Amino acid sequence: EAKRGTTWQATAAPVPAGVMVSFEDVSAMQEAGQMRRDFVANVSHELRTPLTALLGFIETLRGAARDDAAARDRFLGIMEHEATRMNRLVRDLLSLSRVEAEERVRPATGVDLGPLLQSVLHALEPLAEEAGVRFEREGVREGLVVPGDADQLRQVFTNLIENALKYGGSGGVVGVEMTEDVRDPSLRRPAVRVAVWDRGDGMDPLHIPRVTERFYRVDSHRSREMGGTGLGLAIVKHIVNRHRGRLRVESALGQGSRFNVILPRT
Ligand code: ADP
Numbered sequence: 001e002a003k004r005g006t007t008w009q010a011t012a013a014p015v016p017a018g019v020m021v022s023f024e025d026v027s028a029m030q031e032a033g034q035m036r037r038d039f040v041a042n043v044s045h046e047l048r049t050p051l052t053a054l055l056g057f058i059e060t061l062r063g064a065a066r067d068d069a070a071a072r073d074r075f076l077g078i079m080e081h082e083a084t085r086m087n088r089l090v091r092d093l094l095s096l097s098r099v100e101a102e103e104r105v106r107p108a109t110g111v112d113l114g115p116l117l118q119s120v121l122h123a124l125e126p127l128a129e130e131a132g133v134r135f136e137r138e139g140v141r142e143g144l145v146v147p148g149d150a151d152q153l154r155q156v157f158t159n160l161i162e163n164a165l166k167y168g169g170s171g172g173v174v175g176v177e178m179t180e181d182v183r184d185p186s187l188r189r190p191a192v193r194v195a196v197w198d199r200g201d202g203m204d205p206l207h208i209p210r211v212t213e214r215f216y217r218v219d220s221h222r223s224r225e226m227g228g229t230g231l232g233l234a235i236v237k238h239i240v241n242r243h244r245g246r247l248r249v250e251s252a253l254g255q256g257s258r259f260n261v262i263l264p265r266t
Contacts, residue, residue: 017057042215044091045151046229051084057082070089082133092231096214099152099238107243111148113192113263114141115178120157131169135241138177144192146263152239157233160196160259168198168256184246184262191245191264199256212237 057075065071117140120143128135157176164174182193203211203218210216215230217223223230236259240247244264251257 015041036215039214043089043093046215047086050086053080053082081235085224088227089229089231092235094228095155095235096231096238099235099242102149103238103242105242107147107149107152109148109150110145112142113144113146113153113154113178113194116150116154117157117178117194120154120161121176124158124161124165127165128174131165133165133169133172133174136173136175138175139180140176141179144178144180146192146243146265148243149239150183152242156236156239156261157194157196158235160261163259164196164200164257165233168200168202168220170201171199171256174198182262184248186214186246187262187264189264189266191262194261194263195258196257196261202253202256203249204253206252208251211249212247 002219057079059073061075065075068164117137121135121137125135151242161174161176168174173196177193177195177197179195181190181194183190207216207218212217212233214234217228217230220230240261240263246260248262249257250260
């Protein structure tokens with residue numbers, strides 16, 4: 001059996017009878033190198049798609065659409081959309097690299113979770129209204145303080161609630177639930193849990209282990225349509241790690257999802 005942090009890779013070709021198979025120990029370093037290469041390839045692809053569209057439309061505006069005011073307006077609209085998408089991607093990439101750089105530094109300040117959640121919900125109210133969703137709050141109160149970085153925790157809950165609105169909004173309600181004394185088997189001390197749930201389409205549980213991977217999407221077409229970069233949950237995961245917390249995801253097709261953020265109190 002493979003040891004922790006080590007993967008065993010067999011040779012890829014089918015094995016003819018009588019041939020010995022040698023197993024190769026792929027070191028963690030090689031694996032990290034591969035991940036980095038995949039990441040760069042993904043970023044390049046994600047940036048190139050809108051860029052290609054932009055260049056194509058510029059050419060059309062210079063040529064065929066030059067004297068057609070209606071077409072010009074339409075193309076400019078699409079170009080704005082593509083540029084906005086690139087902008088979001090660059091913003092999320094910067095967030096990710098900042099969060100990654102800080103991952104080993106433990107946040108030192110205390111964050112009162114209740115007021116933070118209220119302010120995130122308040123800021124997202126217009127988006128909820130647009131999606132026809134009402135927010136439900138349970139146990140959200142002042143005075144539950146965890147060691148944390150307020151800006152980063154704000155980002156965690158913003159990303160989770162935005163996702164609930166994007167992918168779970170069809171359920172008409174998105175909930176935020178705060179629970180004071182939660183025991184997680186992998187944490188020594190009691191912790192605070194903030195759960196963000198929705199009653200939307202949910203996802204097949206087989207996706208759950210992968211949703212925090214960079215650029216992993218259950219339905220890429222839908223994610224792009226919704227303005228997703230595929231980095232939101234990767235950012236969430238890094239921030240929760242920095243807080244020595246846990247992210248536990250529950251979801252069922254047709255029933256909705258629940259993202260539990262478990263944060264140690266001391
Ligand atoms: P994206 O930018 O695509 O939203 P995320 O990293 O935030 O990227 O999420 C990754 C994927 O996880 C999404 O594309 C979506 O398929 C799935 N997902 C996230 N939140 C939910 C949710 N509340 N309900 C169903 N699926 C979700």
